[in-house]
Amino acid sequence: MQEGPEQRPPTAAMCPSCERFIGPARACPYCGADAPDRPGLRFLRWASLLLASLGLAFLYLTATRRAAPLIRIADITPFMNHAEVRVTGTVTRAPYVSRRKGGVDYVSFVVEDGAGTLRVTAQGALARSLVERNLLPAAGAEVEVTGSLSPAANGPARLRLCAAEQLVVRTRAGAARPASR
Amino acid sequence: MAALFTCVVCALVGAAVASLLACIPGLHIYNVLALTALAFQAWSGGGWLAGEAFTALTVAMTVGYAMLNTVPSVFLAAPDESALFTVLPGQKYLMAGRGREAVLITAAGGAVGLFAICLVLAPLGPRLLPVIWTVLRPHAHWVLWCVIAFMLMSEWPRRVAIGVPGWRRFLAAWRNLGVGLLTFLLSGLLGFLLLYRSPIPPEFAFQNLLPAFAGLFTLPWLLLNLAARATPLPQRADRGVPLDVPTLLHGGLAGVLGGGFAAFIPVITGGVGGFLAGHATAIRNDRMFLVSQGAAKVVYYVAGLLLFFVPGLHTARGGAAAMLMTFGVPQDRAAWFLALAAAALAGAVACALVSPLTSLTIAAVARFGCRRLSWASLALILAVVLTATGGRGLAVAVVAAGIGLLPVLFGSRRMNCLGVILLPMACNLSGFGPAVARALGLL
Numbered sequence: 001m002q003e004g005p006e007q008r009p010p011t012a013a014m015c016p017s018c019e020r021f022i023g024p025a026r027a028c029p030y031c032g033a034d035a036p037d038r039p040g041l042r043f044l045r046w047a048s049l050l051l052a053s054l055g056l057a058f059l060y061l062t063a064t065r066r067a068a069p070l071i072r073i074a075d076i077t078p079f080m081n082h083a084e085v086r087v088t089g090t091v092t093r094a095p096y097v098s099r100r101k102g103g104v105d106y107v108s109f110v111v112e113d114g115a116g117t118l119r120v121t122a123q124g125a126l127a128r129s130l131v132e133r134n135l136l137p138a139a140g141a142e143v144e145v146t147g148s149l150s151p152a153a154n155g156p157a158r159l160r161l162c163a164a165e166q167l168v169v170r171t172r173a174g175a176a177r178p179a180s181r
Numbered sequence: 182m183a184a185l186f187t188c189v190v191c192a193l194v195g196a197a198v199a200s201l202l203a204c205i206p207g208l209h210i211y212n213v214l215a216l217t218a219l220a221f222q223a224w225s226g227g228g229w230l231a232g233e234a235f236t237a238l239t240v241a242m243t244v245g246y247a248m249l250n251t252v253p254s255v256f257l258a259a260p261d262e263s264a265l266f267t268v269l270p271g272q273k274y275l276m277a278g279r280g281r282e283a284v285l286i287t288a289a290g291g292a293v294g295l296f297a298i299c300l301v302l303a304p305l306g307p308r309l310l311p312v313i314w315t316v317l318r319p320h321a322h323w324v325l326w327c328v329i330a331f332m333l334m335s336e337w338p339r340r341v342a343i344g345v346p347g348w349r350r351f352l353a354a355w356r357n358l359g360v361g362l363l364t365f366l367l368s369g370l371l372g373f374l375l376l377y378r379s380p381i382p383p384e385f386a387f388q389n390l391l392p393a394f395a396g397l398f399t400l401p402w403l404l405l406n407l408a409a410r411a412t413p414l415p416q417r418a419d420r421g422v423p424l425d426v427p428t429l430l431h432g433g434l435a436g437v438l439g440g441g442f443a444a445f446i447p448v449i450t451g452g453v454g455g456f457l458a459g460h461a462t463a464i465r466n467d468r469m470f471l472v473s474q475g476a477a478k479v480v481y482y483v484a485g486l487l488l489f490f491v492p493g494l495h496t497a498r499g500g501a502a503a504m505l506m507t508f509g510v511p512q513d514r515a516a517w518f519l520a521l522a523a524a525a526l527a528g529a530v531a532c533a534l535v536s537p538l539t540s541l542t543i544a545a546v547a548r549f550g551c552r553r554l555s556w557a558s559l560a561l562i563l564a565v566v567l568t569a570t571g572g573r574g575l576a577v578a579v580v581a582a583g584i585g586l587l588p589v590l591f592g593s594r595r596m597n598c599l600g601v602i603l604l605p606m607a608c609n610l611s612g613f614g615p616a617v618a619r620a621l622g623l624l
Contacts, residue, residue, distance in 0.1 A: 051579065051580060052584040053367075055580030056371060056374075059374055059380060060370075063380055064378060064623065079386070080384060083379075083389075149383070149386070163615055165624065
């Protein structure tokens with residue numbers, strides 16, 4: 001591309017008839033002429049369809065057949081924001097339950113794995129479901145939790161639950177007695 | 182005083198480096214920031230990342246990128262045919278040998294955006310934005326659904342089979358519309374996958390969306406450059422830009438509105454914001470469109486990041502703010518003014534660098550050609566994805582490239598690829614994201 005008088009060499013992306021830019025279109029949108037045969041683009045069309053559908057299917061199979069990685073709380077770094085991880089440990093004290101307008105809207109409890117502590121949280125319908133189904137672990141219970149990680153710069157990291165199945169209580173230390181507000 | 186000096190140096194150097202890197206096709210500033218953060222983590226153990234100097238560096242790099250990233254998109258893009266009529270008048274300028282003019286007009290729009298940030302957002306933001314956000318927050322989900330509906334419904338049939346009756350005509354008209362919907366759906370599914378069961382290793386999770394964005398937007402562009410065997414077009418050497426004040430103000434206002442909307446409402450991007458503002462403010466000519474796109478881009482990136490520091494607001498919009506949030510950078514009033522200062526200083530550097538870097542890019546394209554530069558960019562992007570997210574991230578990028586190629590090759594809007602964040606986030610904000618994920622077998 002040299003700076004100089006205006007010249008336009010024809011390219012594969014230009015109409016062979018009117019020499020306007022037509023990109024990957026099969027026919028010129030200006031004069032209707034058929035675009036030159038471009039096997040590279042034709043291959044890319046089919047390759048993109050194949051990659052999009054097959055690739056997504058394989059990614060889906062990989063994702064759904066793989067358990068979230070088990071990590072130690074001490075190994076959490078700020079670079080793990082939004083990571084889907086699994087943690088096992090002991091609930092240090094009774095869960096905290098927040099109520100708003102008469103209903104449960106937030107629950108949380110702290111898990112300790114011997115190397116650090118992590119706050120596990122749930123909001124909205126999930127929080128209500130955990131309380132109504134009496135799934136909240138009591139202090140001292142051994143749990144395995146899976147969720148989305150939010151490392152905090154100041155204080156313990158948070159693990160957000162998205163489904164009740166992501167909380168597995170291995171040994172119950174006693175009846176769940178949430179600390180309500 | 183030494184700390185302040187370090188911040189100023191970081192702002193100036195960050196703006197210059199980001200302006201230069203913005204001229205490399207496909208290299209997004211969030212990828213560069215991620216690699217910078219990883220490098221500083223290795224160097225200082227993370228302590229430096231929570232400091233004020235890193236804040237200044239991040240803001241300045243964002244400004245430099247937002248001002249200059251028009252350069253590769255004008256000189257090295259291979260647009261689809263619909264782009265010629267809709268989103269990339271810059272290509273028309275390039276084909277007429279006026280690529281430099283397109284870049285300078287867009288940069289003028291960017292400068293309008295920076296002035297809006299310094300003169301409007303700075304004094305009014307802390308007073309108004311927290312109140313506006315309190316009012317708007319409960320409504321964000323339906324606003325998002327409206328934007329999605331408008332985006333999908335405003336597609337139109339590109340290929341009208343004149344003289345062909347019946348189903349063939351109907352199918353020809355629905356070809357690109359159907360591909361647009363398919364693209365939105367597939368990218369939305371990819372978004373759900375990445376959000377609920379990401380294959381990216383936990384240690385790279387903060388860049389969860391990097392491979393998807395590289396695949397959806399960058400790789401298709403480079404692959405098309407390679408497949409179309411694009412040859413460099415001669416460019417005029419004119420230095421002046423005939424831009425009248427009404428055009429600058431009209432386009433700038435539209436861009437500031439669009440970019441501001443995109444920066445403030447979660448998940449909406451600068452392109453979508455500019456697209457909505459263009460419709461809302463009846464932008465007709467190409468010059469005005471370029472100004473509005475420049476302003477929208479700068480306001481979206483820079484104001485979106487600055488919202489993180491606005492006293493009383495502190496919302497994280499965009500990859501840079503999300504990164505700063507995890508590093509625990511200070512968010513007090515001093516940090517707000519520091520971020521504004523860094524934005525203004527970086528804006529000055531970036532404005533000064535627009536013309537020389539445009540000339541440098543023109544010379545590079547003439548020297549090496551579009552194909553060689555596209556090969557080099559492709560190698561660079563793949564290396565960035567591999568370094569920042571590992572082999573699994575590379576696999577995600579390849580799949581995303583397949584989805585991203587669909588609109589390019591079948592004549593639909595690339596904007597549909599934004600389904601990767603729009604669909605899962607709209608579902609999440611509406612409260613039924615986990616239910617959809619469960620129905621998809623992801624929970």
